[in-house]
Amino acid sequence: MLDPTVLMEWLEFAVRWLHVITAIAWIGSSFYFIALDLGLRPSTDRRAGVSGEAWQVHGGGFYFIQKYMVSPARMPTELTWFKWESYATWLSGAALLMVVYYAGSELYLVDPSKADLLAWQAIAISAASLTIGWLVYDRLCKSGLAEKPTLLMLLLFVLLLAMGWGYNEVFTGRAVMLHLGAFTATIMTANVFFIIIPNQKIVVADLIAGRTPDAKYGKIAKLRSTHNNYLTLPVIFLMLANHYPLAFASTWNWVIAGLVFLMGVTIRHFFNSHHAHKGYKWWTWPITAALFLAAVWLSTQGQEYQSWEEAEARALTPYEQRFAEAEGFEDVAGLVMGNCSMCHAREPAWEGIGTAPKGVLLETPGDIARHAKTIYTQAGLTNAMPPPAASFMLPEDRAAIVAWFRAGRG
Numbered sequence: 001m002l003d004p005t006v007l008m009e010w011l012e013f014a015v016r017w018l019h020v021i022t023a024i025a026w027i028g029s030s031f032y033f034i035a036l037d038l039g040l041r042p043s044t045d046r047r048a049g050v051s052g053e054a055w056q057v058h059g060g061g062f063y064f065i066q067k068y069m070v071s072p073a074r075m076p077t078e079l080t081w082f083k084w085e086s087y088a089t090w091l092s093g094a095a096l097l098m099v100v101y102y103a104g105s106e107l108y109l110v111d112p113s114k115a116d117l118l119a120w121q122a123i124a125i126s127a128a129s130l131t132i133g134w135l136v137y138d139r140l141c142k143s144g145l146a147e148k149p150t151l152l153m154l155l156l157f158v159l160l161l162a163m164g165w166g167y168n169e170v171f172t173g174r175a176v177m178l179h180l181g182a183f184t185a186t187i188m189t190a191n192v193f194f195i196i197i198p199n200q201k202i203v204v205a206d207l208i209a210g211r212t213p214d215a216k217y218g219k220i221a222k223l224r225s226t227h228n229n230y231l232t233l234p235v236i237f238l239m240l241a242n243h244y245p246l247a248f249a250s251t252w253n254w255v256i257a258g259l260v261f262l263m264g265v266t267i268r269h270f271f272n273s274h275h276a277h278k279g280y281k282w283w284t285w286p287i288t289a290a291l292f293l294a295a296v297w298l299s300t301q302g303q304e305y306q307s308w309e310e311a312e313a314r315a316l317t318p319y320e321q322r323f324a325e326a327e328g329f330e331d332v333a334g335l336v337m338g339n340c341s342m343c344h345a346r347e348p349a350w351e352g353i354g355t356a357p358k359g360v361l362l363e364t365p366g367d368i369a370r371h372a373k374t375i376y377t378q379a380g381l382t383n384a385m386p387p388p389a390a391s392f393m394l395p396e397d398r399a400a401i402v403a404w405f406r407a408g409r410g
Helices: 004-039 084-102 119-141 149-170 173-209 216-243 253-275 284-299 308-313 318-324 329-340 365-370 372-381 395-409
Strands: 050-058 061-068
Touching: 004 050, 004 061, 004 084, 004 216, 004 253, 004 372, 084 119, 084 173, 119 149, 119 173, 149 173, 149 216, 149 253, 173 216, 173 253, 216 253, 253 284, 318 365, 318 395, 329 365, 329 372, 329 395, 365 372, 372 395
Parallel strands: none
Antiparallel strands: 050 061
């Protein structure tokens, strides 16, 4: 019978792989169509309804593309819809959130030093919070602010900052970044599901019925698509941030996320201006660099790691307590602290390492119990850790880790 922990690790791997693949497909199509739309030139044949056209070359062939601002004169026999990339990205991301953060809520989601929540309470807050952004943002877009896009984006930025602060009050730093990314991605996919695609379907229905479609539906859809374009880069950063404790373990992680959102705007503005034949906006480079350096500085102004004394004083959850009481714990704790704590420490002693890799601390018996699964997969089942050049673990040491974890898991 296969080890259930191994099965969960591979399930997480498979869902993460799917999420990355679908995200690439969505981001690729989004970036392409925004660049295409911005790069269109006035139509040379001036046919009714053709607002722009472009010649492109790729893969050894030439492509001639035309855009109708409202719709063509008749419904084409074949029409490709770009929507499943967005839906699949959100659904796979939601599945990954459940597999990693909900199933592993005691390790990755709940932080008792911030809010003493039960697992189901933290999960309920997480799930409910993801809908708030869309409801507020959609109301703002329909309030007349669509005619003031700069003000609308500024209000969206304030909303994202507020949510980041709120997440940091109740969740682990790792979960703060992940949830802020999920929060933003929910807005983006909801734009596609509730606005962009329905508006396009209205236009298609009008064409089939022989009616002249209203141009307002295309205008609304284009605004939401443009918003998605500017939010894409920050979401990618937030997807990757849980690998870098300097970003997620800082007490200012929500402000760092805010700076990343601003960097996403400046970077996309540079490329969007270029695609629109408005030249290179080189002034965006120093601004982006300044924002990045501000994020780097903020990351050094406070880490959310508990002190050694605070960590030991913190009560273990029932799940963690099982591993602290399992047969072989004392021997394994000695092995791990002796082989891993020079890097996985509140103040790492290994030269060149400024913060504990991935925020994993292995200095105290409590630390060992809290990270039992990680130790089991990284240093028990595999020899991924410690790194080969710094490893003094023998095969029997790894076997002891495996035996201890399985005894605690039951």
